[in-house]
Amino acid sequence: MSAQLLREIIDDHLIVSAYQPLVDLYSGEVLGYEALARGPEGPLQRPDQLFSAAREHGLLFELDRACRAAGVRGAHAAGLRAPSTLFVNVEPDAVDMSREGAVPELARLPDQIRLVVEITERALTSRPADLLPLIDQLRRHGIGIALDDVGADRRSLALMPFLRPDVIKLDMTLTQNTPSEDIAQVHNAVSAHAERTGAVIVAEGIEDESHLERARAMGAGIGQGWHFGRPGPLPAERTQPQRTIPIFEAPLEEAGTPFRSIEGHRDLRRGTKRLLLEISRELERQASVLGKSAVLISTFQHARHFTAHQAELYGRLSDSLAFVGALGEQIPATPAAGVRGCNLAPADPLVSEWDIVVVAPHFAAAFTALDLGDTGLPDMDRRFDFQLTYDRELAVGAARALMARIEPLGAPMASPLLAAAAG
Numbered sequence: 001m002s003a004q005l006l007r008e009i010i011d012d013h014l015i016v017s018a019y020q021p022l023v024d025l026y027s028g029e030v031l032g033y034e035a036l037a038r039g040p041e042g043p044l045q046r047p048d049q050l051f052s053a054a055r056e057h058g059l060l061f062e063l064d065r066a067c068r069a070a071g072v073r074g075a076h077a078a079g080l081r082a083p084s085t086l087f088v089n090v091e092p093d094a095v096d097m098s099r100e101g102a103v104p105e106l107a108r109l110p111d112q113i114r115l116v117v118e119i120t121e122r123a124l125t126s127r128p129a130d131l132l133p134l135i136d137q138l139r140r141h142g143i144g145i146a147l148d149d150v151g152a153d154r155r156s157l158a159l160m161p162f163l164r165p166d167v168i169k170l171d172m173t174l175t176q177n178t179p180s181e182d183i184a185q186v187h188n189a190v191s192a193h194a195e196r197t198g199a200v201i202v203a204e205g206i207e208d209e210s211h212l213e214r215a216r217a218m219g220a221g222i223g224q225g226w227h228f229g230r231p232g233p234l235p236a237e238r239t240q241p242q243r244t245i246p247i248f249e250a251p252l253e254e255a256g257t258p259f260r261s262i263e264g265h266r267d268l269r270r271g272t273k274r275l276l277l278e279i280s281r282e283l284e285r286q287a288s289v290l291g292k293s294a295v296l297i298s299t300f301q302h303a304r305h306f307t308a309h310q311a312e313l314y315g316r317l318s319d320s321l322a323f324v325g326a327l328g329e330q331i332p333a334t335p336a337a338g339v340r341g342c343n344l345a346p347a348d349p350l351v352s353e354w355d356i357v358v359v360a361p362h363f364a365a366a367f368t369a370l371d372l373g374d375t376g377l378p379d380m381d382r383r384f385d386f387q388l389t390y391d392r393e394l395a396v397g398a399a400r401a402l403m404a405r406i407e408p409l410g411a412p413m414a415s416p417l418l419a420a421a422a423g
Contacts, residue, residue, distance in 0.1 A: 003057035018231035032085030035071025092123035144247035154292035158322035172205020189361035258398035364395035
């Protein structure tokens, strides 16, 4: 398929949206709609065909932006207003804040359009340094965040705390498949996160009464699927819902470095590297048994401390955990197989820290240490001030500060420029 045809489809606003309702599973109220992109009749009508062609011709950002714009434009023209909520999607591979963004244009969204942006775990694991600041900017404009397809990949459970989604959308496999140990683990992790944060649970793929019953059992209060309506035009006559899907009002606070974010919340201790090494190894051992719903991120000050032994260990851990990161001066973007890295500038305050943070649905811990700058001593006798906490909020804040520095996978992709949905 030619790039010219795809460009014409984008430039001539030939992409339209079909809308599928999101329904209160107990009252039957329609609380909002998800906008689903459709191309013009022909070889690029289906969204998978559109996005495949966009990847081939380097037009992923332009298409992603056009799809959201079509969703907002169609909803506004049909008179969709708050308290109804409109859901639009972000293509994970189209996240890159390095390009000139349209975040300032968010203020130009049509009045009374209440927007939630759907993101999958792949967007965060691929480009965390791009996505986390983008999410904060979206929140500042009153736009909500939904974590999509939760349960399809266990990594989505590990990454919930980093996104702090307003809405958790359960993958249709959880609604439609026979109950299993894996489904029970997802249910427990999602329930725990929703209880801690107040996030709303939405079940996708509800096609009959048995799916509806299972969705309720999974803790979902809202559902989506053919049982309630197939994607199509927005109904000409709609009743305004009596309740709204809640959206958090503020972005997460900036965490700074892990040591500074925890400082003052826990007792400060002092020890040599010899002692602290054993503490750090214990956290790595704890992480190793947590499985695909766990994140481990560490700083090593300098690449020379990320030894061959550490590289082998972290590479092995990357096979069993959701995400493994290593940061330090001269540490490359991929310091070991499966490990995500970050090369810190010599003046970065993080170079003075030694941090290990572990986050999983039912476990969180952070070890943070500050180098006291001893000189002339054997390496193992160097002293650090350090803190150790198992407080979840503190550990998540520390992990988020590190996650936001992880370098993107591969070459920069195009930015979603979410504000362009108004265009």
